[in-house]
Amino acid sequence: MFIRTALLGSAMAITALPALAQEVNVYTTRQAFLIEPVVEAFTEATGITVNLSYLESGLVERLTAEGDRSPADLVLTVDIANLQQVVDAGVLQPVESEVLEDAIPENLRSPDDLWFGLTSRARVVYAHKDRVADGEVTTYEDLADEKWRGRICTRPGVHNYNLALLAAVIAHHGEEAAREWAEGVKANLARVPEGNDRQQVRAVWAGECDIALANTYYMGAMLADEEQRQWAESARIVFPTFEDGGTHLNISGIGLTRAAPNRDEAIQFMEYMVSPEAQAIYAELNHEYPVLEGAERSELVASWGEPEFDTYDLTEIARLRGAALRIMEEVNFDG
Missing domain, CATH: 3.40.190.10 (Periplasmic binding protein-like II)
Incomplete structure (x- = not known):
């Protein structure tokens, strides 16, 4: 709650202003229906609105053109090649987060903290x-x-x-x-x-x-x-x-944009995405593997047993x- 004060004669009047709306803007190459349920769960838990912009193509070009004026806080895409293209364009900033480091295996996140795997x-x-x-x-x-x-x-x-x-x-x-x-x-x-x-x-x-x-x-x-x-x-x-x-293995992953007008809220969303609750929702929707060890898999994925996955970087x-x-x-x- 933000407080505004004003002096009226010898008395102080205190007027409460409504809290500023919190939001996160996400550019994604994943269709909205694949991530909307986990987004809704995040908003319910935090009160932060998530605005999804689906880009079938031209993600890097749009971020590059917008530069530091971009409204995007986060990029969410699939395949390490796509993530690396965003990195190479210089439009991401590093995120230091113990939550992300503890949840995501080292080989499924960037060594310079520019991108983080969410599912594999x-x-x-x-x-x-x-x-x-x-x-x-x-x-x-x-x-x-x-x-x-x-x-x-x-x-x-x-x-x-x-x-x-x-x-x-x-x-x-x-x-x-x-x-x-x-x-x-x-x-x-x-x-x-x-x-x-x-x-x-x-x-x-x-x-x-x-x-x-x-x-x-x-x-x-x-x-x-x-x-x-x-x-x-x-x-x-x-x-x-x-x-x-x-x-x-390959991944879906997320990164924080260099512009990120809502940086704190964006990092909060990133950390929520590797929580047990979010990992279970996201993995169930897409029938992918959670990156968080022990997170619940979809019934179909669980039926495939315990494959031995490569651990290369x-x-x-x-x-x-x-x-x-x-x-x-x-x-x-x-x-």
Whole structure:
């Protein structure tokens, strides 16, 4: 409550002013329905209004153009490549928060405190329940084996999801081995890479291929769709690992803008997003993995058991994206 005082003769009159409205402005590439329930829970708990601005594209360009006059306090997006692009544009500021550091594993947040992972998703194999035997899918390296010739579907190799996976291959084995792996997977493709992750699972259902590379959360999205449910039900999720590591992870993440007109409220929102309550809500909505250890998973995600996830530094994966893109183009993966 803000207090204004004024002298009237020899007496003091005290007039109470209404508290200034508190708000947080978020630019996000995630559709509003995916985050609105957790936003509503934050507002109910704190009284702070959250204004969401959905940007399908042009996030970095808009923030750059607005500069220090930007109304945005926070950026919320998916994929380490997108987060790194925002970092490289110089439009974020670091946040020192023990709450965030304690809640988020070190490999899922920026070493310079510019971005923080909120949920994670695995890039896995959707295997046809009848045409692929249990135990037939093992490692990412195995996907380049000739036994998969004509049996694999995936979206374009130059998409961020596949570039991140190839960057992980580079991180584990080096560029030469990663190039050989990309060539091997390309030779095993059932068709030219096209479409999104859901279309790859549809191709498995339709018999165009036996296995598909896709992110875990699409299983939940397809099961909730009347038309796509049959695609999802034709396949089971298998968690490949690297021979010297675990299953490849990527993230959704958040960062505080350099302009941030509501800095304190924005940091409060960031810290709320890694609370057990918010993590459970957010993970349930998107069928992603919470970053907070012990946070409740959706029933579907919990049914997949306890996969062994890779613990590499996602900043390193972002750094290797250029090398991954070069390799995809050199082997003409999408040709």
